[in-house]
Amino acid sequence: MKLLRYGEPGAEKPGLLDAEGGIRDLSAHVTDIGGAALDPAALAELAKLDPQTLPAVSGSPRIGPCVANVGKFICIGLNYADHAAESGLAVPSEPVVFMKASSAIVGPDDDVLIPRGSEKTDWEVELGIVIGRKAKYVSEAEAMDYVAGYCVAHDVSERAFQNERQGQWTKGKSCDTFGPIGPWMVTKDEIADPQQLGMWLKVNGETMQNGSTRTMVYQVAYLVSYLSQFMSLMPGDIISTGTPPGVGMGMKPQRFLRAGDVIELGIEGLGTQKQNVKADA
Template sequence: MRLVRYGRPGKEKPGLVDEEGRLRDLSGVIPDIDASVLSDRVLRKIARIDYKTLPLVRSTPRFGVPVKGIGKFIGIGMNYSDHAAEINAPIPKEPIMFMKAISCLSGPDDPIQLPKGSKKTDWEVELGVVIGTRAQHVSEEDALKHVAGYCVVNDVSERAFQFEMGSQWDKGKGCDTFGPVGPWLVTRDEVYDVQDLNMYLELNGKRMQTGNTSSMIFSVAQIVSYVSRFMTLEPGDIICTGTPPGVGHGRAPQRYLKKGDTLRLGIEGLGEQQQEVLAFPKA
């Protein structure tokens, strides 16, 4: 299934994108898409519904973050060897973990706002993993059983804040609007091989990033297992799993986002995002 939340910010309703690509209202079935509906049992119950009986949404509403009430937004850095090479970073021996602030979450097509003082805001198309059931010290063999589904994430990053202001990455990762997620949550059963998904990002119509999840240093199963050793993963938590080469920080000359830029990014089978870049508002 492709599950969505649509409507004005803070007023989103649950929906489903059917096999013909039409948006249908799920609010008569579930109150929202949150931790309570992400288990395999509940998702199977929703999947058994004849989608043709669900009301069609005739308009073209805004899509919000496809999961409500996300508790943790976790990032994995340098997880593609060719991306590490482009920024002259060593291949990590263990997954590099950081946190993105929950307050940075935004809809897939909401604008990106450059933070105050930003000079090096960058883009990163990434596979997002949404946890469906509680995971604590899970094995790699069992890790994917705890995943509800997958989504597109733009791990927007301010490189000066990230690399030039101390050793912690978090301050460059969690600025407002730095976490576009969606357009939808694709349930695990719909993704045949999560380690073979094409991904791309375009800046102003020019291709910047081209990659495939097969190039990950650490697989999704390895990441979920690893992270669950250090923190309990709860339903609705999101892990973004690293980016392929082509980020602005790794280009020669370097290229960072500026007011008026537009981004288009997506992952095979998981949909597409589009964002306009806005300047920080003047007082």
């Protein structure tokens, strides 16, 4: 299934994408796409529904973040060897873990705002893992039992805030609008192998990133198991798993986003995003 949320910010409704690409309303069956609705048993009940019997949503409503009330937005840094190389950094001996504020989350086609004082706002297409039930001290062998599905995540980053200011990476990752997710969460049964997905990103029509999840250093099952040793992963938590090469910071000369730019990105089987870049007020 492809589960989504549609409507104005703060008033999104749960929906399902049908085989023809239309949106079907799920309000009679679930209050939102998040929390308990992501449990395997709850998803199994939704899977029994015939989309043709659900109310069709007319027009072209805004698509919101695909998961509601995300508790933790956990990110993995330098998880592609070729991206680590372009950043001038070694492949880490353990996953690099940092948090992105949940207030950064927006819909897949919402504007990306360059924060005040920014000169180095950058792009990163990433595979997002959506957690479906509480995971604590889980093994790698059982880790996939705790995954509800996957989504496209855009880990927008301000590199000066991230790397040239004191402290950790979080403040360069958490500005408002720096976390577009969606357009939908694709349940894991639809993705035969999350480590074989092509991924790409363009700025103003020019391809910047063209990679695949097969080159991830630490793969999906390992990451879920690894993180669960340090914190409980809860339903609706999102793990953003790192980016392939092609970010602006790694270019010579470096290249960063400016107001007026248009970003397009996508992952095979998970949909696409498109964002207009604007200056924050």
